[in-house]
Amino acid sequence: xxxxxxxxxxxxVAIFKAVYLRDGADAAVEVAKLVIGAAAVLIAYEHGADEAxxxxxxxxxxxxxxxx
Numbered sequence: 001x002x003x004x005x006x007x008x009x010x011x012x013v014a015i016f017k018a019v020y021l022r023d024g025a026d027a028a029v030e031v032a033k034l035v036i037g038a039a040a041v042l043i044a045y046e047h048g049a050d051e052a053x054x055x056x057x058x059x060x061x062x063x064x065x066x067x068x
């Protein structure tokens with residue numbers, strides 16, 4: 001059984017994929033920037049700027065590790 005907490009993330013991935021297939025990589029990146037920005041604002045509002053910074057930094061490190 002899939003954890004329901006991850007359903008919004010799965011839906012977001014489906015949206016990015018649809019935008020990518022329809023409009024290309026640049027459009028998908030722009031949509032991702034908007035979503036990431038909105039999430040960062042919400043996290044900062046609910047948990048403080050330091051927590052938002054920590055989460056974004058962890059995500060960046062994870063991606064850099066995959067690319068290297």
